Amino acid sequence: MSMIHVLYENELWLPPLLDALAERKLPVRPHFLDGGVLDLAASWPAGVWINRMSPSSHTRNHQGGVTYTRELLAVLEARGHRILNGSRAFALELSKIQQDAALRAAGILTPHTIGVVAADAKAAARRLSPPFITKHNQGGKGLGVQLFRSYEAFDAHVDQGGIEHGSPDGVVILQQYIEPAEPYITRVEIVDGTFLYALRSSTEGGFELCPADACAVDDAFCPVGAGGKFGHDPTVTRDDPLVQRYIRFLDDNDIALAGIEYVTDAHGRRYTYDINGTTNFNSTVEDQAGVYGMRALAELAARTLAEVDQRLPAAK
Ligand SMILES: Nc1ncnc2c1ncn2[C@@H]1O[C@H](COP(=O)(O)OP(=O)(O)O)[C@@H](O)[C@H]1O
Ligand SMILES: [Mg+2]
The missing domain is CATH 3.40.50.20 (Rossmann fold)
Structure with missing residues (x-):
């Protein structure tokens, strides 16, 4: 059967x-x-x-x-x-480098992103101007995300071995930090080519922003969840041009469902930086939106x- x-x-x-x-x-x-x-x-x-x-x-x-x-x-x-x-x-899902390459190819604005593989991270960082952040290429849950406001701070971090045991594939990501105009990022949930809703996730508590309810209690790396950190954002609609681009992007890349994250700077520019194919839906947000991702899946x-x-x- x-x-x-x-x-x-x-x-x-x-x-x-x-x-x-x-x-x-x-x-x-x-x-x-x-x-x-x-x-x-x-x-x-x-x-x-x-x-x-x-x-x-x-x-x-x-x-x-x-x-x-x-x-x-x-x-x-x-x-x-x-x-x-x-x-x-x-x-x-496994590579922020491949995500960025695909997003750029689709004409979607992303922060300047650099991958470092067994090479001089300090020298690579000079390609960016501070502030910038580190990430793991294979990540999720904000793993390895740290903010640096000067080269000196980054150099000291590297000297202390801070970027050595990171991503399982050994790829360190350096990325331009986009200062959010307001203290939240936006995540757009799409299933089967349909926009479900957008949510806001507060950036005030740091970078670990997995919205799964289960993370609220059981995952030390992801101490957020059904609490006050997430909320439905009704201002982002299906007709938003960026949402329309995301829908086309997922279709072109054979992705049935994903939560896609962007951050908005003081000029209103929206930078896309994370595609979560193994997306988890937040029940508080879904009750607010009246839309349920797992039902759509x-x-x-x-x-x-x-x-x-x-x-x-x-x-x-
Ligand atoms: N380029 C960036 N500029 C500003 N904030 C960022 C940037 N990249 C990531 N962040 C912050 O860090 C969080 C985790 O980064 P993300 O790339 O989503 O990693 P993960 O795949 O681990 O979720 C984001 O939700 C956001 O708050
Ligand atoms: Mg993320």
Whole structure:
């Protein structure tokens, strides 16, 4: 029987999706992944695959799940399986460099971004003028995000070994800091080519801005959640030209769902800096907006499953 297969590694983020799939009485099989055996001669069960693997898996000792999923997605695609957020989406999920390159190619404004791989970070930083920030190339949850207002402060940080044990892929990101005109960033949630809503996330408490409810209690790296940090932003609508660009961007890059973040400077320029394919929806914001992301994803999964069932036995 064909079913919906969910690839994941964080138990805490799974229930909202499983609940939404259960509401529609869809057959579901979750696959926890922190590694595994990939037998290229084996066949894979029929159905739709939803990739919910997190780029911050390594913080829960599950980096093997990221590596395994990357290869599995390629295998599934080669065999004709349908995946929501497949290999192209996952490549962007795992690399802020690839995100920036794709956003720029789409004509979307981004902060000046530099990747440093086993090279002199201090010299690389001179390509930017302060303030600038560091990040992990493979991140999430604000990992490795630190603000520097002078080269000296950055140099001292490097000298103390501050950027050595960062991203699992060894890529350090240096990026122009965009001073927010007001103390929040905006995140636009899109599922299946449809704008759901935008939310504001306060920047006053720092850089760890994962909106998942589960992070509120259980993840030391992500101490925010249903509290006062997030709110629905009704001023951003479907007709906003940037939202329209995002929708086209996700379609062009085969991304079924994502939360895309931008920061607005004092001149009203909006810089896009983060695409979250494994997006988590905040229940407080969704109650305010009256729109529910996991229901939209479940609807997409149901439709895709029906399409797959119609053309069986295409995939192997
Ligand atoms: N270029 C930037 N200018 C200003 N603030 C930024 C910039 N990049 C990131 N931030 C702040 O840091 C937070 C985390 O950065 P982000 O790139 O979203 O990393 P992650 O993928 O870990 O969420 C953002 O939500 C925002 O508040
Ligand atoms: Mg972010």
